[in-house]
Amino acid sequence: MTRGARTALFLVAAAVLGPLLWNVFHDIPAFGQIQHLYRDLAVRASLEQSTANVVSSINFDQRALDTLGEESIFVASVTGVMILLRPDSQERRYLPPASGAVLEAVRLVGYLMLPVTLVLGAETVAHGHLTPGGGFQGGVVLATGLHVLYVSGTYQALDRLRPIGSLDIGEAVGAAAFGGMGVAGMAVGGAFLFNLLPKGTLGNLFSAGTVPLLNVAVGFEIGCGMVVLLAQFLAQEITIAKKGRPE
């Protein structure tokens, strides 16, 4: 199909979809209105479970099963990317020579920021039930924090700090821990992912029952998985070359 035909097809489809959306937008609850039935129910359930961050309570307690599916999608996607980007028979791996093209000042900032970013990531995971954040967000901060080493230093330094094989296992362990806690909930409370721990006091670090534990499991899984994922893309650019091509 030519570009012109594609565009024409799009314009016809948009001319149909646009008015339909306009009609729907008139019938859904008005923007900014005060009746939120699900909000009232979710907030009440969250406060009963002593979870200060209602979004975390929904993700890791009220509909934790959906989050299990969500992290399974992530595991599947990382696996898919690894399969798609593996070096084929025409390619080979090599280690690029270390280049000293980074400014000393950039390197210093990098080494200072690395621990700060990692602590920030761990904090985001650990306080996911109290403040905005949680396993998904904190895991991404942890994984990208590690890549400060690549920006400020060398690929070798990054390569030494991230054993891909172990991180791959770490991702699976995180996912399995989530499922394991679900089975434990079934054994104790009779429901998959039942919140079986004492709930504590609202706003304390040790509150909300299993929510912080599930957050840590997801944070671990996402952190490991994200590093593995980014490593596949970095390897395409840096360490994989066609056979016979000079390095």
Next chain:
Amino acid sequence: MSVYAYCVAGWVLLIGSFGIVRSRNLIQTVVCFSVAQSGTYLLLLAVGYERGGVPPIFSGPGTPAPKHVVDPVVQAMTLTDIVVSATVTALLLSLAIQIHKRTGTLDPDQLRALKG
């Protein structure tokens, strides 16, 4: 008047789709796909918004009244949405890399026939 907030979501969806249709580079196609998907975040968050509402966090100083927070259910759905969007983007980008390796081009119009 309030319908225009939702129209922004519809606009982002349509303009992202338009970008996919007109794209000359598969990387750009993937980015346009992300833009189109962002429309769903906007729609979800707009549905859950309450005028004058505050974040649904009940800790620290200034704990809000339970009736004056924005809807946390759609926010949790948006989080799921973002995670799914990120994984789909990663898969599509790796497909784009494979296509470039095999055909030497990223222009969707140059990819004529299916190859076995």
